[in-house]
Amino acid sequence: MGLSHHAKAVVAACLLAFSAQASTTTTSSLTTRGSITSTPSSDIISSTSATPPSGPSSSNIPGVTSLPDVSIILNIVPTRDSPDRKDTVSDKKGTVFIDATRPINPSSCTGATPFNLTAGRLSSNGEYLSIDRDVLYKPFGVSSRPHPIATTFSVVDGFLRWYNDGFYRGRARYCQVASTGLLYVAFHIDKTWPAGCEEVDVAVHLAAQCQGGEIVPGGPILPTGLASTTGFERATGTGTGTGAGTIGGGGGGGGSTPTVAKGSWDEL
Template sequence: MRKSKRQDAISGFLGDAAGPVNPPSCADATLFTLQNGALGVGGLVISVDPGVPYIEFRVGDGAISETFTVVNGMLYWYNVAFFGRVAGFCQVPSGQIYATFSGPDDVPPGCEPIQLVMYNELQCVDGGIIPVLPTISASATGTATGPATLPTGPTGIPSEDGIYPLGTSPTGQLCVTVTESWVPGEPTFIHDEL
């Protein structure tokens, strides 16, 4: 899992509690899975309880574990219980990553905003990320539309690019089904890149 600060363009990979916080190689990074809107490690999912302002970015036993999604390679965690309906991510000087839920002013001391980018496990070659995934794919579908507007569907959570979860749509907008290719259930790395 790799991450970088928006301003510094520093990057590294996310480790787990048993290993280094920021291993220098994707070969040593924690392997995450994104399945049915939940992000997990070893059969456990990253989660939080309602009202908690932030958590260390690791698995837990909270009530909220969905909806994680990837848009243009960037990881987002959407839920109506979060400030602005989307979690933020930040990093403290020790390297620990946090997920934040109460807005940009309610974060751990010294926590700088970062973005997390997903990479497929197959992109980790000799400890580094290759930019193009080898051709192995299956079909999946989703819906997309123009500029994001206030959501009105069952989950009602759009991305910044106006991509809505299947079964939701914005009021007064035309949605178009787009076929995407990916490897369902494949483990992935989270990577943060400027």
């Protein structure tokens, strides 16, 4: 027996209501999924990206890390009385130059080793100044043997700087033994330096400025640093006196037992 007109009307109304409810549910579900897929990619990256290690990087190293197509020579000079004092010409002129191939440094710039500064690496004739990790100090010299730490060298206000977050306070220092004239690169506190080794600085000159055995003014101008070394150390937190990196645990953070690099120039 067929349904009456009234029964058919009731069934049709029920079906219409059910269809409307199903459509609303589907729309809500799609809207929810749509909100997930529309999450900005930057938010996802920021929540999963690894935090970069602290310490110097190529983006925050002060000064000039590349001097293309020019050679430089290095000059041993006394340290400045105050890092905030303005540099003078005499600060960057000394009577001893660096010969990175032997322990005796010449008094004439004609005997100085020509260096190249490229992408934060200091080299001479294809050999680099580099160092193993956890070393207290080493003679200033290049070697054909590659070592793990070879960056980052920079010229800041006319002086050579070597930055690395594994060094004490983030930067290597230089010291010279007066009795022998030997120049060392030191990577930890001064109490660990060689006996009788007094701190000095290393000035940078263009090789073309060496004329008649002396550095002459008026040549090409060497680019100066974009920021002072002191300012860089303050900015990176490496100038607080607490130390940085793992060399000898200068910052109280443990680390490997420090060693001393080979003293023979044949074993650099």
